Amino acid sequence: MERFTVHTGRGVPLRRSNVDTDQIIPAVYLKRVTRTGFADGLFAAWRQDPAFVLNQPQYAGADILIAGPDFGTGSSREHAVWALQDYGFKAVLSPRFGDIFRNNALKGGLLAVVLPEAEVERLWAHVEADPTTPITVDLVEREVRYGEVRLPFDIDDYTRWRLMEGLDDIGLTLRHLDDIEAFERRRPSWKPTTVAG
Amino acid sequence: MGETETAVRGRAGVGRTMADKIWEEHVVRRADGEPDLLYIDLHLVHEVTSPQAFDGLRLNGRRVRRPDLTLATEDHNVPTVGIDQPIADPVSRTQVETLRRNCAEFGIRLHPMGDRNQGIVHVIGPQLGLTQPGMTIVCGDSHTSTHGAFGALAFGIGTSEVEHVLATQTLPQYKPKMMAVTVNGTLPPGVTSKDIILALIAKIGTGGGQGHIIEYRGEAIASLSMEARMTICNMSIEAGARAGMIAPDDTTFAYLEGRPHAPSGRAWEQALDYWRSLPSDPDAVFDEEVFLDAGSLSPYVTWGTNPGQGAPLDGVVPDPSTFSDPIERAAAERALQYMDLQPGTPLRAIRVDTVFIGSCTNGRIEDLRAAASILRGRKVADGVRVLVVPGSMAVKEQAEAEGLDEIFRAAGAEWRSAGCSMCLGMNPDQLAPGQRSASTSNRNFEGRQGKGGRTHLVSPLVAAATAVTGHLSAPSDLT
Numbered sequence: 001m002e003r004f005t006v007h008t009g010r011g012v013p014l015r016r017s018n019v020d021t022d023q024i025i026p027a028v029y030l031k032r033v034t035r036t037g038f039a040d041g042l043f044a045a046w047r048q049d050p051a052f053v054l055n056q057p058q059y060a061g062a063d064i065l066i067a068g069p070d071f072g073t074g075s076s077r078e079h080a081v082w083a084l085q086d087y088g089f090k091a092v093l094s095p096r097f098g099d100i101f102r103n104n105a106l107k108g109g110l111l112a113v114v115l116p117e118a119e120v121e122r123l124w125a126h127v128e129a130d131p132t133t134p135i136t137v138d139l140v141e142r143e144v145r146y147g148e149v150r151l152p153f154d155i156d157d158y159t160r161w162r163l164m165e166g167l168d169d170i171g172l173t174l175r176h177l178d179d180i181e182a183f184e185r186r187r188p189s190w191k192p193t194t195v196a197g
Numbered sequence: 198m199g200e201t202e203t204a205v206r207g208r209a210g211v212g213r214t215m216a217d218k219i220w221e222e223h224v225v226r227r228a229d230g231e232p233d234l235l236y237i238d239l240h241l242v243h244e245v246t247s248p249q250a251f252d253g254l255r256l257n258g259r260r261v262r263r264p265d266l267t268l269a270t271e272d273h274n275v276p277t278v279g280i281d282q283p284i285a286d287p288v289s290r291t292q293v294e295t296l297r298r299n300c301a302e303f304g305i306r307l308h309p310m311g312d313r314n315q316g317i318v319h320v321i322g323p324q325l326g327l328t329q330p331g332m333t334i335v336c337g338d339s340h341t342s343t344h345g346a347f348g349a350l351a352f353g354i355g356t357s358e359v360e361h362v363l364a365t366q367t368l369p370q371y372k373p374k375m376m377a378v379t380v381n382g383t384l385p386p387g388v389t390s391k392d393i394i395l396a397l398i399a400k401i402g403t404g405g406g407q408g409h410i411i412e413y414r415g416e417a418i419a420s421l422s423m424e425a426r427m428t429i430c431n432m433s434i435e436a437g438a439r440a441g442m443i444a445p446d447d448t449t450f451a452y453l454e455g456r457p458h459a460p461s462g463r464a465w466e467q468a469l470d471y472w473r474s475l476p477s478d479p480d481a482v483f484d485e486e487v488f489l490d491a492g493s494l495s496p497y498v499t500w501g502t503n504p505g506q507g508a509p510l511d512g513v514v515p516d517p518s519t520f521s522d523p524i525e526r527a528a529a530e531r532a533l534q535y536m537d538l539q540p541g542t543p544l545r546a547i548r549v550d551t552v553f554i555g556s557c558t559n560g561r562i563e564d565l566r567a568a569a570s571i572l573r574g575r576k577v578a579d580g581v582r583v584l585v586v587p588g589s590m591a592v593k594e595q596a597e598a599e600g601l602d603e604i605f606r607a608a609g610a611e612w613r614s615a616g617c618s619m620c621l622g623m624n625p626d627q628l629a630p631g632q633r634s635a636s637t638s639n640r641n642f643e644g645r646q647g648k649g650g651r652t653h654l655v656s657p658l659v660a661a662a663t664a665v666t667g668h669l670s671a672p673s674d675l676t
Binding site for chain 2: 031179189
């Protein structure tokens with residue numbers, strides 16, 4: 001995973017709430033067995049509308065998605081994160097995320113940042129008025145900055161450290177193999193196994 | 198994170214919730230400033246969210262730590278007719294074949310298409326007796342919350358986490374907050390657990406449970422069968438929650454006893470002792486509490502494009518201009534445009550061309566019995582296509598033993614083999630653009646059942662009544 005520390009880019013105002021992962025990437029794209037190449041599926045149905053925000057030339061190349069509340073609800077498909085990343089997004093800002101989406105994003109290095117709804121509205125208006133506005137997502141300082149505005153955000157220390165170091169979760173857990181083995185030794189024997197009986 | 202309220206809540210001496218108890222039982226490692234490392238008792242795997250995880254294992258030279266705690270099935274991509282033939286869509290076929298290769302390579306038990314125990318992952322776990330109280334259960338599928346009906350801590354995960362569980366049988370997790378949803382009173386006739394959960398989501402919204410585990414309780418919940426409890430827990434994710442749970446009781450134990458993977462003999466007694474210790478303590482503290490009165494509920498249907506956009510069938514399509522919240526108003530306007538509905542239209546006046554009865558929400562034997570009780574001796578309305586899709590091959594077998602398939606066929610419905618079917622557009626069962634369904638599934642998102650398709654979520658009883666009249670209806674509307 002790539003390290004994430006500070007990223008400065010331009011924003012895409014996605015003025016929609018309840019953007020479920022079926023909209024981020026429709027099920028038909030989930031049949032692939034690879035981890036990359038999902039950019040064409042990103043918002044596939046909505047992108048057919050020429051007026052859709054991603055089709056507007058002033059937002060071409062912008063890589064910070066600014067979404068309404070309840071972004072990434074629904075299906076657990078991590079393909080939603082892969083599609084956003086393949087398209088070029090580095091961060092998503094929203095007042096509220098679906099839990100599984102946010103987990104998936106933070107596992108894969110796509111920074112999902114929770115901002116107050118009023119601030120998201122303000123940022124939408126600002127970016128729509130001036131799409132060239134540079135926006136900085138600073139994981140080190142835990143804040144989003146644009147113009148004179150500084151918006152602190154919460155992220156737990158552990159996830160922040162892991163993202164800043166670009167560390168693989170599995171590798172970290174396997175350092176504690178002794179603990180896993182000890183747990184397995186004291187696990188009740190009547191717990192079921194999937195071995196055909 | 199520092200000393201949180203949830204950490205305090207989990208301490209001995211303070212009343213603990215069921216989720217607290219199960220969580221504490223599964224902590225492999227706890228360290229300051231880190232998520233708890235939780236042991237996973239059962240990992241369910243399907244073809245869609247696993248291929249990249251197995252690739253990750255190969256890339257890093259890792260093995261599956263506990264194939265004996267892992268079970269795989271084919272469900273999302275499989276066709277529900279002609280299952281003795283190879284899958285026609287080459288991309289779907291490749292995904293299913295990839296799962297077969299991965300399971301063979303890593304030594305994982307797989308129930309492939311056509312197998313007697315094949316079915317939707319959340320239907321087969323309980324049916325095999327693998328889903329038991331007090332367990333931690335994960336799957337790369339958001340509807341893993343279904344298994345919480347047994348008093349298990351069960352939640353959906355992404356593919357990176359699937360790989361993590363395959364490699365380590367653990368997951369680093371922060372403990373979510375707890376929400377109690379208390380449903381008191383008695384459900385009126387014709388009102389089901391599907392209506393409870395649709396009413397709850399309409400009340401608290403699709404983000405209402407975000408960051409929480411919901412525990413459903415109260416007399417209306419305790420009186421439900423296991424199948425009905427699974428329907429409620431299944432849609433916890435549609436309320437935004439990580440998981441949904443119901444305390445295990447005699448209904449739970451009776452369902453489990455004698456199932457292939459349930460403990461037996463002395464082990465059964467040991468298990469029972471543990472299971473009986475699981476329900477939340479009387480003085481357990483929840484972060485949030487919501488109350489519903491079962492007696493005031495009626496059949497619910499959705500009118501919009503998220504599961505929170507629902508209303509009693511007796512109502513009308515709402516007028517977005519009356520919504521005070523600007524974001525909800527905009528969402529409702531968009532939804533009505535997509536759904537091609539006018540404000541003020543009675544919900545009963547909405548005509549459908551498709552009815553889908555099935556899915557991990559409502560594809561179990563009881564759901565099929567409920568639908569059959571309405572369709573017995575009746576005919577499907579002209580121009581309406583009705584798909585009845587059992588959640589598993591075992592459900593299919595049981596339904597056929599009870600003659601339900603004959604009832605469905607005689608009414609003019611199609612009787613299919615097991616799979617996710619029309620719940621999501623990954624297999625041949627899909628809506629065409631502009632088609633409208635009454636569906637017992639869980640999501641009415643834009644395009645969920647096929648590009649351009651329009652979905653109204655309903656209970657099996659409402660689905661069956663709608664099949665007969667051709668417009669959204671309750672059984673009480675039938676003569």
